Amino acid sequence: MIRSVCVAGAGVIGSLLAGHLARVADVSVLARREEHARALNERGLRVSGRSDFTAKITAATDAAALPDPDLVIVACKGTDLEPLAASLEGRFAGATVMTVQNGLGAEEIVGAHGDWPLLSAVTFMSGTRHEDTHVEYILDTATWIGPYRGTTPAQAHEVADLIVSSGLKAEAFDDLRPAQWSKLIFNATVNAVAALTELPHDFHFAETERLGDLGNLVRDLVDEGKAAAAAAGIELWEDPWEMNVLATQRGHRHYPSMLEDIEAHRPTEIETITGSLVREAQRAGVEVPLHTALYRLVKAKEASYS
Amino acid sequence: MRICIVGCGAVGSLFAANLAQLDDVEVWAYDASREHVDAINANGLRLSGAGDVVGRLRATTDPQELPPCDFGIVATKAMHTEAAIGATAHAFADGCVATVQNGIGNEETIAAHAARVIRGTTFPAGKILEPGHVQWDVKGETTLGPFEPQPAPFAEVERLADACTRGGMPTAAVQDARGPQWRKVIFNAATNPVGALTGLAHGRVCERPDLRALVSGLVDEGKAVAAAQGIELDSDPEELIDWSSQPGVAYDHKASMLQDVEAQRTTEIDYLNGGIVRFGREHGVPTPLNEAIWALVKGVEQSWHP
Numbered sequence: 001m002i003r004s005v006c007v008a009g010a011g012v013i014g015s016l017l018a019g020h021l022a023r024v025a026d027v028s029v030l031a032r033r034e035e036h037a038r039a040l041n042e043r044g045l046r047v048s049g050r051s052d053f054t055a056k057i058t059a060a061t062d063a064a065a066l067p068d069p070d071l072v073i074v075a076c077k078g079t080d081l082e083p084l085a086a087s088l089e090g091r092f093a094g095a096t097v098m099t100v101q102n103g104l105g106a107e108e109i110v111g112a113h114g115d116w117p118l119l120s121a122v123t124f125m126s127g128t129r130h131e132d133t134h135v136e137y138i139l140d141t142a143t144w145i146g147p148y149r150g151t152t153p154a155q156a157h158e159v160a161d162l163i164v165s166s167g168l169k170a171e172a173f174d175d176l177r178p179a180q181w182s183k184l185i186f187n188a189t190v191n192a193v194a195a196l197t198e199l200p201h202d203f204h205f206a207e208t209e210r211l212g213d214l215g216n217l218v219r220d221l222v223d224e225g226k227a228a229a230a231a232a233g234i235e236l237w238e239d240p241w242e243m244n245v246l247a248t249q250r251g252h253r254h255y256p257s258m259l260e261d262i263e264a265h266r267p268t269e270i271e272t273i274t275g276s277l278v279r280e281a282q283r284a285g286v287e288v289p290l291h292t293a294l295y296r297l298v299k300a301k302e303a304s305y306s
Numbered sequence: 307m308r309i310c311i312v313g314c315g316a317v318g319s320l321f322a323a324n325l326a327q328l329d330d331v332e333v334w335a336y337d338a339s340r341e342h343v344d345a346i347n348a349n350g351l352r353l354s355g356a357g358d359v360v361g362r363l364r365a366t367t368d369p370q371e372l373p374p375c376d377f378g379i380v381a382t383k384a385m386h387t388e389a390a391i392g393a394t395a396h397a398f399a400d401g402c403v404a405t406v407q408n409g410i411g412n413e414e415t416i417a418a419h420a421a422r423v424i425r426g427t428t429f430p431a432g433k434i435l436e437p438g439h440v441q442w443d444v445k446g447e448t449t450l451g452p453f454e455p456q457p458a459p460f461a462e463v464e465r466l467a468d469a470c471t472r473g474g475m476p477t478a479a480v481q482d483a484r485g486p487q488w489r490k491v492i493f494n495a496a497t498n499p500v501g502a503l504t505g506l507a508h509g510r511v512c513e514r515p516d517l518r519a520l521v522s523g524l525v526d527e528g529k530a531v532a533a534a535q536g537i538e539l540d541s542d543p544e545e546l547i548d549w550s551s552q553p554g555v556a557y558d559h560k561a562s563m564l565q566d567v568e569a570q571r572t573t574e575i576d577y578l579n580g581g582i583v584r585f586g587r588e589h590g591v592p593t594p595l596n597e598a599i600w601a602l603v604k605g606v607e608q609s610w611h612p
Binding site: 196253297305 | 500503504506510511514516517519520576580583584587594595597598599600601602604605606608609612
């Protein structure tokens with residue numbers, strides 16, 4: 001029975017999870033900035049958009065100041081994962097830890113800092129942070145959860161049920177890897193193309209009529225990813241090309257997080273998303289020259305403003 | 307001898323003002339900019355920088371004013387070739403038309419309107435400072451040769467090259483002008499868009515080993531397409547890339563395509579990487595990296611017009 005949850009990382013995804021879960025469990029938040037933790041303790045966390053409530057939250061910047069939870073959800077960006085995981089070392093014995101980062105390998109990074117049972121998750125929901133204590137819930141797509149280390153499908157189901165009871169969407173899988181890889185290929189493709197073109201994820205990504213159309217590149221990138229998945233022995237859950245086409249038909253122009261990072265001149269998640277795809281492909285003995293090219297271009301674009 | 311410069315931008319102005327120094331050459335210029343044309347007619351066309359020259363010539367925005375000419379020299383941006391030669395072709399009914407434009411495919415476009423065509427490549431560069439006044443940044447060689455499917459007589463190619471050389475623009479007439487043209491196209495296609503996509507100046511592109519490897523990947527595809535056509539490059543584009551990336555040469559130079567992207571002007575990508583892809587298709591040579599770069603830069607252009 002999960003009675004208490006600690007959400008580590010209070011960006012968009014962390015805030016959406018913390019706010020909703022606070023309606024069905026005791027929720028604490030591990031924040032990076034002191035004033036963020038203070039604001040959450042004083043004012044609670046407001047969720048607007050598809051949900052509308054204000055949740056009571058206990059927050060701190062030091063894990064030692066928070067009560068021991070049954071479940072820890074590590075929800076920071078991939079770029080912040082290593083230091084956050086290190087700060088959890090020696091804490092929260094007895095808790096199960098779940099990662100929800102983009103890309104691959106978050107479980108291993110966290111698992112290197114403690115022997116907690118681990119669940120992996122990928123999330124498709126999205127929102128906008130208006131301020132430290134206010135997040136807007138925009139896309140109500142699901143979070144997918146599966147066992148990783150020392151956990152069972154039943155535990156994945158328990159967490160998924162808890163999240164669903166809090167008002168978000170979630171689904172449990174016996175093996176998350178097929179879904180995780182589908183999302184990885186989709187993310188590596190859409191995020192890198194958006195970061196370089198500065199186009200939101202819109203109809204251009206599905207245009208394949210003429211030579212040189214952007215959709216041709218998107219499809220070629222997806223095909224490279226599929227070949228890497230096949231070589232790694234993964235049977236994909238969803239076809240990333242169909243995910244791409246479907247997303248561009250939703251009618252609103254979604255700004256992938258990597259494009260937002262580029263526009264704000266922040267470090268992007270290129271290393272944990274495309275970087276992990278390139279490394280996994282190498283491990284499986286498959287060439288991914290287009291993903292490699294985009295990886296290099298995004299790294300260089302980051303370097304141009306850093 | 308009567309010569310009309312079609313498109314009197316920076317490069318066109320270098321030819322126009324220098325040729326106008328010759329007593330035996332009557333120079334005309336056709337350009338779309340009313341201000342530039344008026345200034346040239348009022349005060350002459352002035353070059354400063356690498357050479358200080360004032361050329362007296364007749365400029366017009368009205369193609370119907372053009373008299374019959376012995377030669378046309380097309381110097382528009384590549385995307386304006388069709389409109390420019392379409393409007394002026396009548397003046398070259400008995401003459402020959404040369405191109406000194408960037409990219410590949412311009413000769414083919416011109417040949418649809420003119421009977422005798424001269425393939426050309428030029429390295430001098432400059433920029434328009436104000437109407438009637440052009441800064442001459444770089445001196446360099448021009449190469450002219452008959453356009454194989456619809457050639458100008460070689461004696462005419464030599465006559466034009468001789469006039470350009472005497473006017474101060476050193477020009478060689480060669481039987482096969484494809485070598486220098488493809489060397490320049492491969493150089494431009496491998497470096498300009500990488501700068502444009504990353505925001506990095508030429509030297510910074512070249513000093514990142516991973517990005518330099520991507521540049522070489524683009525060069526190799528271009529070389530393969532040239533080789534499949536039986537084109538012998540006059541020297542290795544890699545040498546030009548390394549030489550120009552040195553401090554003091556073009557280390558800090560922002561590629562013209564990066565300048566275009568920063569000013570949100572349509573780039574010549576369709577005639578650089580797009581040209582390599584199209585010619586590659588025709589000759590059965592795969593060009594996946596050039597195709598990816600082409601699609602990305604077109605995506606950048608699309609991002610300006612939501």
